[in-house]
Amino acid sequence: MTVPVTSLQDLVERDRDHECEGFGSAKVCVRVVGVAELPTRFGAFRIVGFWNNRDAKEHIAIIKGDVLGADAVPARLHSECLTGDVLGSLRCDCRDQLIMALKKISAEPYGVVLYLRQEGRGIGLLNKIRAYSLQDQGLDTVEANLALGFRDDERDYAIAAHMLQSLTIRSVQLMTNNPKKVGALESYGIDVRGRLPHLIPPNPHNRFYLETKANRSGHFIDFGGKPRLTEQHDLVMVDGMPDALVEKE
Amino acid sequence: MTAHEVRDVIVVGAGVAGLAAAHRLKEAGRAPLVLTSGRGIGGRCATWRLDGQPVDYGVGFLHGVDPELVAAIHSVGDATPIPGWPRHVEGRGTPCQPRAFAPQSARLAYAEGVSAFPKWLARDLEVRRQTTVERLALGDAGIVLTLASGEQLCGRDVILAMAGPQAETLLVPLVEDSDEVDAARRLLAMLGALPSLTVMAAYDPGTPEPPFEMLYPEDSALLQTVAHDSSKRKAPRALVLVLQALPRWSRAHLDTPPETWERMLLDEAGRLIAPWVRAPSVTRTHRWKWARVDAGCELSQPLLIPLGAGFRLGVAGELFAPGGGVEAAWLSGHRLAGRMLESRPS
Structure with a gap:
């Protein structure tokens, strides 16, 4: 690396012709292509745009504070979910999880949310809608197994690992409820200094997690009668929920 | 039992x-x-023999970006790869697989026909x-x-x-x-799945060679592609074109007698290319009821x-x-x- 990196903006120049062997079996290689201020209702961040050299997908990192060369950076992986993140769908808890992650890192000296453009965790928006359609026909367990069950976690973690490396982050504290996910990131050479449980606060829409038990297939049925799905990398944990209901993945 | x-x-x-x-x-x-x-x-990687001359009447050429797939199609034994086919593409119509022409995509045909790969x-x-x-x-x-x-x-x-x-x-x-x-x-x-009605048409020696290897007509309600199939062959004896119809038109004519839609597709190709295309010496039809998947x-x-x-x-x-x-x-x-x-x- 010949270009000195003293600010996030320098990453763009450094990565202008970046091309490496890639991470994971898909040989994912990303490069930083743009950095900008991003004031949000959850705090002031910077947004770093990544381009995937191999499949032309765009990914982003939302950053608080000076993370270059930093240790034990709180980090959350979030998979794009148009229906949840943008439309406020109640078929998943993606929006609550995303907002909570942004609020948490906003309150820290530094932190990062890696927003992976893997809609429905890689199955794509149209197939997610087809999966919901199967669910509407009464096929709940299957829906998860069949349509959302083959999510490409490996790819997500490969992308995330490369993004963290591109940002010169030395080590992270992974915001996840699933201890197994720590190892997934470590296998790509990322130093994980610990795990921060990702609790979301109770609200009228997720109150049922505190009041009902998971149904026979391990899914929570919400008040609208629709199974709630975990479209992120870990199971949902609502503050106050009994632990027994959580770590079963 | x-x-x-x-x-x-x-x-x-x-x-x-x-x-x-x-x-x-x-x-x-x-x-x-x-x-x-x-x-x-x-299956759809299909090659017919017209007096020994291969004619691809399903998939016209192979393409892909996945490194393992690209390696697999380049390592076929007993076959002569024609890398990059089709190089001479005409028309601004939509290819069956638009991604075939993405910059990273490798394209390939075989002189022996695309069925060399499944074989x-x-x-x-x-x-x-x-x-x-x-x-x-x-x-x-x-x-x-x-x-x-x-x-x-x-x-x-x-x-x-x-x-x-x-x-x-x-x-x-x-x-x-x-x-x-x-x-x-x-x-x-x-x-x-999308259907495609297909006509293979062979022409007598001396017929003018069309200037394209693949034609994707932009102004046809019938034809999706015309492949200049014999341009893939070593010393072809006959000029061969393969006409493949658009999904919507194909679906509307799936139950029509083949001689009817064959005539319509040949006339349409004649309108798009040149009058001689209407009068091949040998033809064969194939009805692909499930030709391909919509993207x-x-x-x-x-x-x-x-x-x-x-x-x-x-x-x-x-x-x-x-x-x-x-x-x-x-x-x-x-x-x-x-x-x-x-x-x-x-």
Whole structure:
């Protein structure tokens, strides 16, 4: 690396012709292509745009504070979910999880949310809608197994690992409820200094997690009668929920 | 139920998806048996012989971006690759697989015809031809396949590798046994497949050579592509064009007598190219009822459904991987075999 990196903006120049062997079996290689201020209702961040050299997908990192060369950076992986993140769908808890992650890192000296453009965790928006359609026909367990069950976690973690490396982050504290996910990131050479449980606060829409038990297939049925799905990398944990209901993945 | 031999793996369908799966399983020490209703193998990777001259009447050329697929299509023995075909492309119409022309995409044909690829995949495989599977059922020793002949076969693992609507039909009797199969069937019902009526047309020596290798007409309501097929051949004896109709038009004419739509497609090609195109010396038609998958329908992964006492039903095909066409078919079969080996090595 010949270009000195003293600010996030320098990453763009450094990565202008970046091309490496890639991470994971898909040989994912990303490069930083743009950095900008991003004031949000959850705090002031910077947004770093990544381009995937191999499949032309765009990914982003939302950053608080000076993370270059930093240790034990709180980090959350979030998979794009148009229906949840943008439309406020109640078929998943993606929006609550995303907002909570942004609020948490906003309150820290530094932190990062890696927003992976893997809609429905890689199955794509149209197939997610087809999966919901199967669910509407009464096929709940299957829906998860069949349509959302083959999510490409490996790819997500490969992308995330490369993004963290591109940002010169030395080590992270992974915001996840699933201890197994720590190892997934470590296998790509990322130093994980610990795990921060990702609790979301109770609200009228997720109150049922505190009041009902998971149904026979391990899914929570919400008040609208629709199974709630975990479209992120870990199971949902609502503050106050009994632990027994959580770590079963 | 009659006594039957229990096989390790039975693959139903000898297109690229089924052969890719069987090839990988065989390399890993498994013993797959491949069944196909056809007389030949390769499915839509199909080559006809016109007095010995190959004519590709399904897939016109292979293409892809996946490094493993690209390596596989370049390593076919007994075949002369024509890298980059088609190089001379005319027309601003939509190709069947627009991604074939993306900058990273490798394109390739073979002088011997595109069926060289499935033949290469099948070179060490046990393939039973003209064997139609009529029905699946769950038995005590595995998944029981009832053939059109009445014979029954049984496999501990069964892979369905065929067009989506065909797989959907075969899944119906297993719906009672498994919610996953029910979901798979309903999922397939949502997806469907696109038809394409195809005319192969050969012309007498001395006919002028068209200036293109592939034509994608932008102003036709009938034709999606015209392939200058003989441009792939070493010293072709005849000029051969392959006309393939648009999905919508094809669907409207699926039940029309072939001589009717053949005439309409030849006239349309004549209008688009030159009058001589209307009058070939030899023609042949093929009705692809399930020619390809619509790009909006592709799924991310093949299906692998556990059934009964440790038996598994896999479903692969062009639908079950990104990229469309031969790339998706190959990837789905290759990945399905990989998953089957991971969970139950030989």
